[in-house]
Amino acid sequence: MTDDIRETGPKAATRWQSGVGWGLIVVGVAVYAVRLLHEGPYAMPRGGAMFGGLGALALGSLLVWSGLPRALGWLALAASPVVLFFGLYATLSELEEVVSLHATDSAGRPAELRLWIVDREDGEWVGMAHAKAIEYSLDGARVELLRGGEIRCVMPVLHEDRPTVRAIHALKVEKYAVARGAAAIGLYPREAREVAVALRLDPCP
Structure with missing residues (x-):
């Protein structure tokens, strides 16, 4: 029974980490995709929007990597709220007229x-x-x-x-x-x- 718990813990943590990673990837893609809603030439994200988009894609890709070292995974998770904030704000601010x-x-x-x-x-x-x-x-x-x-x-x-x-x-x-x-x-x-x-x-x- 103890062995089963020891095996389940890391697996559960890996699934949770992977879920966060895919969520960040979705946000990163959304930062760029939402601008397609507006007519006219595409406006490339810059400044905080670009940081949020690229940061979410980079951290998300790290977190879904099965070979990611545990220490690096925790660092990526620690940084994810900041990147998530910029990414979500960049996406939401473009949903209406800009x-x-x-x-x-x-x-x-x-x-x-x-x-x-x-x-x-x-x-x-x-x-x-x-x-x-x-x-x-x-x-x-x-x-x-x-x-x-x-x-x-x-x-x-x-x-x-x-x-x-x-x-x-x-x-x-x-x-x-x-x-x-x-x-x-x-x-x-x-x-x-x-x-x-x-x-x-x-x-x-």
Whole structure:
């Protein structure tokens, strides 16, 4: 009876480890696949989204490997919650409408900004940190907006006044289910932070 328990324990642990691994692989694939839901050119994940996708695929592949050393397996399991968070957030944030702003960074390199967008009677609006808007020189620039599979020229107009910033943020929380869910568990602000700004996307003249 004791021998049976000793044999069952490692096998059960291996099955559990393998299950976690396959789950991570599914999340990693989802990070890339979810972007196919949006019309227009494919937007390659970058930054935290790319970290979550590639990290989930890498750790998942390790955990389903039958020859994985036990110590390495425990390290992979310990790192999996961080990777899982980035991967799930990257996937969920793309389930609803997301647009791309094609801009340039401070070094003049092309950059694609993936953003949530809301509509008001006075136009289309996005929000972001003030530092990000400055880094990409968005205020008054001519940039390309990809929305609904169509690319058009827009000129972002930066607004820092708190009533406008708060109103745009509130519209985002109202529109996006993942924003409401993340806000409920403290992972997304219910109200606009002091560092946030809003940008109205005016059509290019």
